[in-house]
Amino acid sequence: MPLTTDSLPQVSTETLPMPEARDEAWHTLDQHPLVEVEDGYAATSRDFVELVLKNPSVFSSKKAFDVLASPVPLVPIAFDPPQQARYRRILQPFFSPRVIKPLEAGLRKQVVELIEPIVQRGHCEFVSEVASVFPTQVFLTLFGLPLDMRDQFIEWKNAVLNLSAAAGQTTIDEAAQEGMLKAAELFMYLTELIQKRRGVPGDDVLSQVLNVEPPDALSDEEVIGLCFLFILAGLDTVMDSLGFGMQRLAENPDRRKEIVEDPALIPAAMEELLRLDPPAPFIPRVTTQETQMGAHTLPEGSRITSYLAVANRDETMFPNPYALDFHRSENRHITFGMGVHRCLGSHLARLEMQVLYEEWHQRIPHYRITEGTTPHVHWPRGTVGLDSLHLTIGQSS
Amino acid sequence: MAPNVYTDDDQGYAQVIGDGTVGDDEAEAARAGAANCPESAIIVAD
Numbered sequence: 286m287p288l289t290t291d292s293l294p295q296v297s298t299e300t301l302p303m304p305e306a307r308d309e310a311w312h313t314l315d316q317h318p319l320v321e322v323e324d325g326y327a328a329t330s331r332d333f334v335e336l337v338l339k340n341p342s343v344f345s346s347k348k349a350f351d352v353l354a355s356p357v358p359l360v361p362i363a364f365d366p367p368q369q370a371r372y373r374r375i376l377q378p379f380f381s382p383r384v385i386k387p388l389e390a391g392l393r394k395q396v397v398e399l400i401e402p403i404v405q406r407g408h409c410e411f412v413s414e415v416a417s418v419f420p421t422q423v424f425l426t427l428f429g430l431p432l433d434m435r436d437q438f439i440e441w442k443n444a445v446l447n448l449s450a451a452a453g454q455t456t457i458d459e460a461a462q463e464g465m466l467k468a469a470e471l472f473m474y475l476t477e478l479i480q481k482r483r484g485v486p487g488d489d490v491l492s493q494v495l496n497v498e499p500p501d502a503l504s505d506e507e508v509i510g511l512c513f514l515f516i517l518a519g520l521d522t523v524m525d526s527l528g529f530g531m532q533r534l535a536e537n538p539d540r541r542k543e544i545v546e547d548p549a550l551i552p553a554a555m556e557e558l559l560r561l562d563p564p565a566p567f568i569p570r571v572t573t574q575e576t577q578m579g580a581h582t583l584p585e586g587s588r589i590t591s592y593l594a595v596a597n598r599d600e601t602m603f604p605n606p607y608a609l610d611f612h613r614s615e616n617r618h619i620t621f622g623m624g625v626h627r628c629l630g631s632h633l634a635r636l637e638m639q640v641l642y643e644e645w646h647q648r649i650p651h652y653r654i655t656e657g658t659t660p661h662v663h664w665p666r667g668t669v670g671l672d673s674l675h676l677t678i679g680q681s682s
Numbered sequence: 683m684a685p686n687v688y689t690d691d692d693q694g695y696a697q698v699i700g701d702g703t704v705g706d707d708e709a710e711a712a713r714a715g716a717a718n719c720p721e722s723a724i725i726v727a728d
Contacts, residue, residue, distance in 0.1 A: 374693065381694030615717040623721055632694065 293581065295321040303664035307562075307594075308607055314595045319578055325588030326578075329595040331602050331619075333578060337570055337591050338624040341365050344589065346626055348571035357472070357510040360503075362518070366625055375501045376511070376629060379490050385632045388426070392637060395422055396644045403678065404648050408655060411674040412528045415641070420523040423637055424515065429489025430478075441471040442516050446668075475512050479505050518565075519630050523637050525564035525670025528660070530638070531645075532674055533558060533609060535654050540609050544642070545650040551642050554611040555635065560618035561609065565668050566594040568622055593619055651680045683718060684711035696723075 294317050301310035314320060318330035328334050337344045342365070350363035358364075361372035378384065399419060403409040421438050425431070444467030483495045483505075494508060503511070534541045544554045568591040575585050583589065597618045598606040621628035628634070654660065655675035662669050687708050691697050696719070704712045716724035 377693045381692065382690050383692075383694075614714070617718055617720050617722070619720060621720070627720075 293317070293319060293321045293326075296327070298322050298327075299665045301664070303669065304661045305659065307662055307669070311592075311594045311598055312607070314592060315598055319581055322590070325590065326583065327590050327592050327595075328578070329592045331596045331599040334591040334593065334596040334619065335623065336578070337589060338568065338619075338622060338626070341369075341625050343573055343576050344570035345573050346570060348573065348586075349569035349588065355510075355513070357513055358507060359514050359517075360507050360510040361629075362514060362626060369625060371501075372507075373625070373629070375497060375503065376494070379493060380629050380633060382632045385636055388423075388633075389636060389640065391426065392423060392640050393644060395419065395426075396641050400645055400648055407678045409676055409678075411531055411676050412524065412671055413673065416524040416527040416531075416674075417520075419527075419641065420520045420637060423523075423633070424520060427489065427633075428491045428512075429487055438516075441467050441474075442520055444468060445471060445513070446517065446521060471513075471516075472509065475509050476505070479508055515630075518628075519633070521668060521670060522564045523634050525668065526559060526562065526634070527638060527641060528671040528674050529562035529564070530555070530558035530642070531676070532654070532660050532671060533561065535652055535674075535676060537609055538653075540611060541646070541650075543611055545646050548643055548646065550611055551646075552635075552639060553613075553616070555638050555642060556616045556618065557609060557611050557613065559620040559638075560597045560603070560616060561594075562669075563593040563597065563618075563620035564670055566592060567667060568593060568626075593622070649678055652676045652678050653681055684708070684715040687712045688715050698724075 296314060301313060303310045314327065314329050318328065318333045320327045320329060328337050345365050346369070347363055347365045350359055355363065361369045361376065364372060396419060399415050403414065409415065417439060418435060421435050421442070422432055425434060425438065444464040448461065448464035448468055478491070479495065482492050485492065486496065487493070491508075491512070494503065494511065497503065534544075540554070544550050570589055570591070572583050572585055572587045572589065576583050578589075597603070597620065600606045602615075602617065603613070621631040621634075653676070655677045658673070658675040660671045660674045663672055687699060687704055688696050689699050713726055716726045
């Protein structure tokens, strides 16, 4: 018997207990592979997510990002193959493991400089003091910009992110106006920077992207879009992952002890923390034609979002999926997505996180969430992360 | 993971070193690589 739309379970995501009980929130969604949510459908099983993300001609990323009405082309996420494949081919060499790996020593030095004062002080607000500034510094390093622009970039980034979070709202309040002003400032800054760098040889990623030879050369508009996307996709994602990861490590001293005693376990631990807490857990697509998902028919133009945090808890692939286990023999999580849009910056993100977990735990093996504080996930929102994470250093008395 | 079996190209895509034949000493590493490939793109033939 064919199923109808009415037979799909409906979930109101806005009321999920995401702020303080995100595991529970994801658990409410893991009983059905396809769910109806406020803005369309949610694919939650690993199989359905794979079907969606690996068929870009049926499930369009371009159509999903069109609604954002971004003033600049968000290269390459807001494109489908074959244009997307061209951008990807041009950009990918700048982010390959063999290009990223040599950055390690420099990143390690930056991380140590951020951690040392915290060792002295004995406490910190991890999100604002470490998780937010480190990826911003890495971006500035990569783009050949002075590190003293860090706080300016954090301000611009927050304004632009708040703006995109508010997209779809009909009223423009004061904060949104402020956001647009900041976005315009960033736009102006990038425009001038691109004019200065074009035609001038340089080691930084921006100079190299600008000096790509025709027919692969990118226009000013495309490069600005690319810079915006780097800022949108590369800064808060790492920040949020680190916040989530450190929260779980603070709350699970036995697991933390494992990586303190055996730092070689850190890469596996990092993958497990990434599996449980993808910072961008919602990957939107819009169908280009009527299509079948199991027994269900999706009309053309349907919005279907892949819920990566739920797919990463699919117990057909991850036994005991809610457990934090640093010894999984297989951990094919899809926190970086999958298919043609798979995260371009995954190697950089992994390096940033690994370096931080290593240097932190070498210096600060014991820490806990500061008494009287509770980390909260900002919700509802398109990306998830902690508002703050207050940590107290040392063994509990 | 399994640096004697897999490498990466200029685009950052994983590639199999040589013709893909591995000895018994690398078989386990090759299987671990296949098991953890996020795209399920690696097939190990016995």
